[in-house]
Amino acid sequence: MCTPPHRRDVGAYVLGVLGAADAFRFEEHLEGCSRCAGGVVELGGVTAVLERYARLTPPGVDPVVRADPRLVLRAAEALAAGRRRTRRRRLAVAAAVVVLAAGTPFAVPGGERGGGRWTGADRGSGMTAVVTTGAREWGTDVGLEVAGAPDPGVCSLVAVGRDGDEETVATWSWGGVGAAPLRVRGGAALRPGAIARFEVRTAQGRPLLRLTR
Structure with a gap:
């Protein structure tokens, strides 16, 4: 059964902040929960954007408080484009998996x-x-x-x-x-x-x- 704590743990799992024991239990839950598995995949795109943002930040610059605002704009645009492609794919392919x-x-x-x-x-x-x-x-x-x-x-x-x-x-x-x-x-x-x-x-x-x- 997919509970609110499970939904909450999706983001923590993708970001790698769950402890080893909690991550193990959540992975067991993922094997039988397509809803949470889909959430993990969707948030994986956000993680990729954040990683790219960090890579583009110049050395010695804090990527959270001092990075070029243009990087944030490009990251947001990339995420929006990914969501549009996902919607098109769902409409085009009735059974994607x-x-x-x-x-x-x-x-x-x-x-x-x-x-x-x-x-x-x-x-x-x-x-x-x-x-x-x-x-x-x-x-x-x-x-x-x-x-x-x-x-x-x-x-x-x-x-x-x-x-x-x-x-x-x-x-x-x-x-x-x-x-x-x-x-x-x-x-x-x-x-x-x-x-x-x-x-x-x-x-x-x-x-x-x-x-x-």
């Missing part, structure tokens, strides 16, 4: 039209993934096959544009070492030709795997 049991090879219908294939593997963790894309009138249809995630929790597939823009394509709960491979379906407003790569990340935004052509 569908997690299927492992089975026959995954194929994106129409993938031959402007589509592509991205692969990635991490020898250290044993994690592997394949992304197949197909062009659509609303953007890009995306299919993901992933296996071998090192730790249990919520993961996300993120499309990174050639201009550095990012879109969360899909999210899912992972059982950790020994869990069966998964097939995930999602969509992006980015066109196939505008996508530079895909990344699998934790709910906190930590990269697990980079997928390239």
Whole structure:
């Protein structure tokens, strides 16, 4: 059950301020709560904007009280643009995330039209993934096959544009070492030709795997 304390902990979890025990309990809750998992992914975009703001702040300048106001304006504009893209994607893709049991090879219908294939593997963790894309009138249809995630929790597939823009394509709960491979379906407003790569990340935004052509 999703309670007000759980909703409150979403922001604290994304910002990394929960204690180890509280974070562990919250991750257990995430495995069965799509509402909180969605909140973690949405706030992950805010975290990315704040991290970019900190990186752009000159050395020796306090990023909170003395940074150039133009950086704050650009961060706010980036966040607003991300929310607009999310709304467009929800309207264009009725089911942005569908997690299927492992089975026959995954194929994106129409993938031959402007589509592509991205692969990635991490020898250290044993994690592997394949992304197949197909062009659509609303953007890009995306299919993901992933296996071998090192730790249990919520993961996300993120499309990174050639201009550095990012879109969360899909999210899912992972059982950790020994869990069966998964097939995930999602969509992006980015066109196939505008996508530079895909990344699998934790709910906190930590990269697990980079997928390239």
